[in-house]
Amino acid sequence: MSRSKSVLTKLLQIFPQLQPQMYFKASLTALSHAMEDQVLAGTEKPLVIASFQRERFYRQEAQRYRRIANKTDQVYVLAAPETEFKNSSQDYETIAFESTNTLSQEWHLIVIGTNYVSCLICQEKVILNNQGITSVIDNNRRFEGIWTFNREVAQQAADILLKIIVNHCPELRSKIQQARQKYLPPDILNQIVVRQKTTNNIIHNIENKNPDPFVQRLVTYLQAGHYKLIKANRSLAAKEHKERLINSITTAIRLSLNPDEILQIAVQKLGQGLGICRCLVYRCKETDFKATVEHEFLNQDIPSIKEQTWFLHDNPLFQEVIKLQEALTIDNAANDPRITNSCKEKEKSLQTLVRNCSILSWMLAPILYQGQLLGMLELHHCGPKPISWKEEDVTFINAITTQIGVALIQAEAYAHLQDLNEQLEALDYTRSNLVAITGHELRTPLSTIQVCLESLTLEPDMSPDLRQVMLNIALQDAERMRKLIQDFLILSRFESGRFEWNTEVLNLHECLELSLSNIKARYRGKQIPLIEVTNFLNSELPLVKADREWLGEVLAKLLDNACKFTSKEGRITIIVIRNSLHYLKVTIADTGRGIEPKRLETVFERFYQEEGALRRSIGGTGLGLAICRQIVQGWGGKIWAESKGKEYGSQFHFTVPIHLS
Numbered sequence: 249m250s251r252s253k254s255v256l257t258k259l260l261q262i263f264p265q266l267q268p269q270m271y272f273k274a275s276l277t278a279l280s281h282a283m284e285d286q287v288l289a290g291t292e293k294p295l296v297i298a299s300f301q302r303e304r305f306y307r308q309e310a311q312r313y314r315r316i317a318n319k320t321d322q323v324y325v326l327a328a329p330e331t332e333f334k335n336s337s338q339d340y341e342t343i344a345f346e347s348t349n350t351l352s353q354e355w356h357l358i359v360i361g362t363n364y365v366s367c368l369i370c371q372e373k374v375i376l377n378n379q380g381i382t383s384v385i386d387n388n389r390r391f392e393g394i395w396t397f398n399r400e401v402a403q404q405a406a407d408i409l410l411k412i413i414v415n416h417c418p419e420l421r422s423k424i425q426q427a428r429q430k431y432l433p434p435d436i437l438n439q440i441v442v443r444q445k446t447t448n449n450i451i452h453n454i455e456n457k458n459p460d461p462f463v464q465r466l467v468t469y470l471q472a473g474h475y476k477l478i479k480a481n482r483s484l485a486a487k488e489h490k491e492r493l494i495n496s497i498t499t500a501i502r503l504s505l506n507p508d509e510i511l512q513i514a515v516q517k518l519g520q521g522l523g524i525c526r527c528l529v530y531r532c533k534e535t536d537f538k539a540t541v542e543h544e545f546l547n548q549d550i551p552s553i554k555e556q557t558w559f560l561h562d563n564p565l566f567q568e569v570i571k572l573q574e575a576l577t578i579d580n581a582a583n584d585p586r587i588t589n590s591c592k593e594k595e596k597s598l599q600t601l602v603r604n605c606s607i608l609s610w611m612l613a614p615i616l617y618q619g620q621l622l623g624m625l626e627l628h629h630c631g632p633k634p635i636s637w638k639e640e641d642v643t644f645i646n647a648i649t650t651q652i653g654v655a656l657i658q659a660e661a662y663a664h665l666q667d668l669n670e671q672l673e674a675l676d677y678t679r680s681n682l683v684a685i686t687g688h689e690l691r692t693p694l695s696t697i698q699v700c701l702e703s704l705t706l707e708p709d710m711s712p713d714l715r716q717v718m719l720n721i722a723l724q725d726a727e728r729m730r731k732l733i734q735d736f737l738i739l740s741r742f743e744s745g746r747f748e749w750n751t752e753v754l755n756l757h758e759c760l761e762l763s764l765s766n767i768k769a770r771y772r773g774k775q776i777p778l779i780e781v782t783n784f785l786n787s788e789l790p791l792v793k794a795d796r797e798w799l800g801e802v803l804a805k806l807l808d809n810a811c812k813f814t815s816k817e818g819r820i821t822i823i824v825i826r827n828s829l830h831y832l833k834v835t836i837a838d839t840g841r842g843i844e845p846k847r848l849e850t851v852f853e854r855f856y857q858e859e860g861a862l863r864r865s866i867g868g869t870g871l872g873l874a875i876c877r878q879i880v881q882g883w884g885g886k887i888w889a890e891s892k893g894k895e896y897g898s899q900f901h902f903t904v905p906i907h908l909s
């Protein structure tokens with residue numbers, strides 16, 4: 249058998265006035281069963297010709313055909329074999345055709361008895377899905393064809409099919425001849441052909457012989473019911489697709505604790521899943537003026553806008569989303585008043601943005617966590633036609649942004665946890681350092697004190713001068729221990745966050761004067777370098793905002809270090825300048841022993857002392873600069889050291905916030 253015209257086409261050529269209808273597979277199954285049941289329930293011995301597209305469809309009905317064959321010996325079943333189906337003459341005739349045959353796209357059932365006739369001649373309508381592939385075989389398959397009780401039409405259809413059967417199985421010629429004589433009297437067929445040849449205007453009262461209106465209506469109901477079912481199925485499938493997408497995005501983003509990775513996975517999966525032209529995400533806060541587009545998914549041929557600056561403060565849509573706290577949709581950017589009314593001239597105008605990014609339909613969805621804006625997700629459809637966003641689209645995107653929000657917060661919490669861990673580790677390090685310091689730094693002065701006091705007790709004859717020396721040594725070492733313990737307690741309070749800030753508006757000049765007089769008092773009787781205060785006393789410097797006690801502590805520690813590490817011939821200079829709009833910079837520079845450039849950061853570490861605590865002759869705990877850094881960072885400033893190296897002196901700088909009235 250070769251590819252030729254379908255039975256329906258041939259029939260319509262003979263009866264051009266017949267009007268094919270659309271049938272779902274489910275309707276055809278019901279009709280076919282009804283026609284077969286009529287044979288099974290009746291007493292006639294009709295001619296039955298059934299043509300199945302594939303063996304598997306026939307297999308579902310084989311049992312019925314065996315029963316039909318008990319009623320009549322004129323039963324012909326055609327199908328494209330898949331396993332065992334072949335030409336054979338057992339209970340009834342089976343005729344196998346190639347799967348490439350036109351019949352494999354057709355569905356026929358003809359029943360011709362003496363008192364009744366029914367005929368179903370259909371062919372499948374091939375529906376291409378959006379990927380250009382024919383739809384899968386299921387109940388939604390559609391056929392077009394004719395269902396009639398008209399004897400002439402049925403006989404003509406039977407004639408066409410019997411010819412096909414004879415062509416394929418010549419051995420059936422005589423049996424088919426008998427069928428023709430009994431069910432298709434030659435005069436009737438001739439009459440039709442003659443009538444067709446003689447007039448173009450064939451007027452048969454075919455409609456009158458068609459299924460009665462009641463039956464017709466039942467079929468229509470069946471069809472309508474099935475149509476609704478298809479629609480419901482489609483919307484269920486769409487919902488399922490979206491739910492799967494939400495699940496896959498949620499699973500993927502929860503696997504990462506890296507915010508950038510989370511956002512990239514989200515745009516990628518969402519963009520692919522929705523098949524949208526452009527999907528982007530950027531992180532932002534409600535008060536931000538602008539944001540950079542950090543994560544983007546693009547469909548083919550859509551220009552990228554990654555790394556572009558997105559204006560937020562001047563963008564009325566962004567502001568609207570913030571106000572609404574939910575997604576905003578624009579079906580057609582070309583005629584949305586919020587866009588068309590935006591000022592054309594402005595570079596940041598929405599019109600420019602829409603044009604530059606070829607946006608036609610737009611959705612902006614906020615990524616929120618407990619009402620706090622973490623970022624924005626945007627979907628851009630770039631044409632050719634606008635799309636109208638549906639409520640379910642918004643609900644779906646809201647579900648996605650909620651998941652992104654949770655994942656971001658989770659990542660943030662993890663980062664905090666890591667910070668906390670680091671802090672704990674640092675505390676642990678401090679603690680073990682204290683143990684080490686206690687071992688070395690405390691035990692040494694303690695032993696000295698003990699020796700001195702023992703000598704004083706056991707040697708009552710000791711000269712008054714020596715007694716004084718002993719007492720001085722004991723006192724000095726007691727003071728060293730006190731300082732170490734005090735510094736350590738201060739640092740622990742800062743690091744554990746258990747300290748109170750008493751921020752006041754201060755005159756830096758006064759604070760500095762006080763520190764200078766304190767340091768001079770401390771070093772009274774000892775020779776210290778010359779301390780100069782430049783450009784400060786006369787200049788009009790603004791007031792600062794800081795804690796008086798802690799600012800004094802920073803100045804005292806830096807001045808003390810400068811004195812300790814600079815010889816008496818050297819010089820210490822204090823310079824204060826306005827560093828920026830918001831900060832003053834204080835510099836304490838000395839001409840002392842200097843710091844190796846690679847140690848400029850290390851000096852701020854706890855317990856760092858260049859020569860090690862044990863070899864220390866000038867005292868100190870190694871905690872001073874670490875405490876200074878905690879204090880300065882506490883008011884939002886910075887502290888750092890500069891030095892050209894050993895013997896080139898050092899400069900310590902720190903910043904203090906200006907009081908802006």
Ligand code: ADP
Pocket residue numbers: 805809810813838840841842843851856857858859867868869870871872873874897898
């Ligand atoms: P310390 O109590 O030992 O002075 P600090 O934390 O104040 O502890 O200082 C840490 C180390 O930084 C000092 O031991 C010293 O080696 C170095 N240092 C601090 N200030 C100066 C300075 N002005 N010149 C040279 N080295 C300094």
